[in-house]
Amino acid sequence: MLYLVGLGLADETDITIKGLEVVKRAERVYLEAYTSILLVDKEKLEAFYGRSVIVADRELVEIGSDEILQGANDADIAFLVVGDPFGATTHIDLVLRARELGINIKTIPNASIMSAIGCAGLQLYNFGQTVSMVFFTETWKPSSYYDRIKENVSIGLHTLVLLDIKVKEQSLENLLKGRKIYEPPRYMTVAQCAAQMLNTEDERNEGVYGPDSLAIGAARVGAPDQKLVAGTLKELTEVDMGHPLHSLILLGKRTHELEKDFIREFAVDGATFDASWSKWYQTTS
């Protein structure tokens, strides 16, 4: 049996009782470690589980999936995924490969940022499609996300923006020379995301949002030091949300007065918040 086990969002105690039972009895335990991270390291997980964990990087999952699945017809293999196993990243290739090999699959769900973001106080019913923001470079500033946000904005919906992480990436030079030397990990901040969004709006100039559009920055959702900040995109370009992981919500117009009360509590500046709110956001009460 292949078990896909969600770990939740913050630390080693966010695994479910059901998930922990699987981890304790599985033959081998893999930790998917390239699409998201917990806020604790592998050693802490191993101490908590009382057993060793094999880190599965992108190469292993995408090319070495048969290695992961080896023996799973007879024994239990646990594949641990930060968040929910079918949350932001679906490991559908791995599952399809397991199916081909006649391996049974079970999923143990857990919190995903895509639902836990509800902690910001906005109804999940009013979120449109989620988008991803990658790190821009001098020459590569993909803006397809902007089209998705435009669709959401046009029908009044909020957009959850998931921010890029770069783990175990090689520099172009090292990649070309075949040297397995990896850059230090990078995690996009709310401030970087807000700046990139404004950069794209400047380029595309379709008025989907602007410097005084309201957004919420979220950091370390589910952790004891979870932090939420509401403000204009311009304000958020200067906000320091602390350690990763960060996410951002661009506010849609379909909001409720109660939601306004809720998010105003963590506004960078109540006055700019109110000004932007009355200018751009209708409320139904």
Next chain:
Amino acid sequence: MLYLVGLGLADETDITIKGLEVVKRAERVYLEAYTSILLVDKEKLEAFYGRSVIVADRELVEIGSDEILQGANDADIAFLVVGDPFGATTHIDLVLRARELGINIKTIPNASIMSAIGCAGLQLYNFGQTVSMVFFTETWKPSSYYDRIKENVSIGLHTLVLLDIKVKEQSLENLLKGRKIYEPPRYMTVAQCAAQMLNTEDERNEGVYGPDSLAIGAARVGAPDQKLVAGTLKELTEVDMGHPLHSLILLGKRTHELEKDFIREFAVDGATFDASWSKWYQTTS
């Protein structure tokens, strides 16, 4: 401190380690029991937690919130919510009331149907806004959900439809006579939902979807007997998915060939699936 603790979706072992620690040490433990249900009863939870649990019905949460919050300035009160505390239903009134009273609040996230539905193999990125389907009556067939689906369909997105549950409802007669006699609980099935959707399409006739549109029925997501069925809406009106809870996904056009492979596996009928797929759904590969 008020702890909002997510219970996940299926049974008593879906709580997280962190959540269970809170439940074990809290002064009082409430179980929100009217917007969703676990697949096990209160007694099973109490046996697992080793303590008693107070069932919080709608009346208590909406009118008696001060009773729930009593003493929470000094002691820990746990408010258990099936799924994620801020998932399909945000208990924002309770949280705002706690804030007014100067009570600190912590949330312990867990799986929500809004992310766990990813187990159907469709990327969550391609879901639009979620809608709710209520039980139609002879005289009341609200179709505002249809407008929401229309928006999603127009931009190629999937729609998750959450199905009505009626717990502790009074008949009109008992309500008028002030008799606290409650009807047996009712849980909408995938078949009922599909039939109501086709009923609305007949009424509204805007061609948002039709009898041969593809959808996925999901039952008991996260439980050992989780069931997924793909088929046309017409086929789904006749499908028996077993015990509650059920949900439905109306397929959008923004699908990937890999996703097709994944869902075809649980098609009611491979031939009608293929016919509808090639007629209505583009795939990007």
